[in-house]
Amino acid sequence: SEAPRFILSIDPRDAFPELPREFTLDQNYPNPFNEGTVIPFSIPLEAQVSVTIFDVRGRVVEKLIQDKQYFAGQHKLNWLASGRSSGIYFCHVQIGNKYFTRKMILLR
Numbered sequence: 001s002e003a004p005r006f007i008l009s010i011d012p013r014d015a016f017p018e019l020p021r022e023f024t025l026d027q028n029y030p031n032p033f034n035e036g037t038v039i040p041f042s043i044p045l046e047a048q049v050s051v052t053i054f055d056v057r058g059r060v061v062e063k064l065i066q067d068k069q070y071f072a073g074q075h076k077l078n079w080l081a082s083g084r085s086s087g088i089y090f091c092h093v094q095i096g097n098k099y100f101t102r103k104m105i106l107l108r
Contacts, residue, residue, distance in 0.1 A: 019072050020044045025093045025100035028079075032105035039064075039077040039091055041100075046071050050094040053079060053104075056087060081106050 020042035028037045039051065051064040061084065064077055081089075086108045093100045 016072075020074060023047075023095050023098050023100075025091070025102055027102055028091060028104050032107040033081070034107060035082065036078055036080040037104060039079060039093075039102075040074065041077075041093055041095070042074045043070060043095055044072055047096040049075075051077060052092045054090045054092060056089070061089060 021044055022042070023044065024042045026040040026042070028039045030037060041049070043049070047070060048067045049070050050066050050068070053061040053064065055061050062079070064079060079091075084106055086106050089104045089106060091102045091104055
């Protein structure tokens with residue numbers, strides 16, 4: 001068999017410039033926060049997402065979502081830290097086989 005003379009590579013995201021180009025977990029806002037905070041993340045392709053909040057000792061505080069299917073785009077989750085004490089928390093996000101963590105500060 002003969003080797004191809006050229007290879008054509010098409011990036012479908014070029015047709016949709018409003019879609020993110022990479023998987024990201026942006027910093028929550030406000031940070032520090034008092035009662036609630038917004039957790040923004042972006043995904044370039046449809047994917048399963050899990051979001052877990054941990055305390056500074058690594059204990060699970062709350063599972064916000066577990067294996068939920070999200071379409072490509074920018075997304076925001078709200079976390080209400082009602083009844084939680086002041087301190088450092090970590091937002092751990094799994095998007096497909098990628099993992100991201102951000103530090104969040106709760107001040108009462």
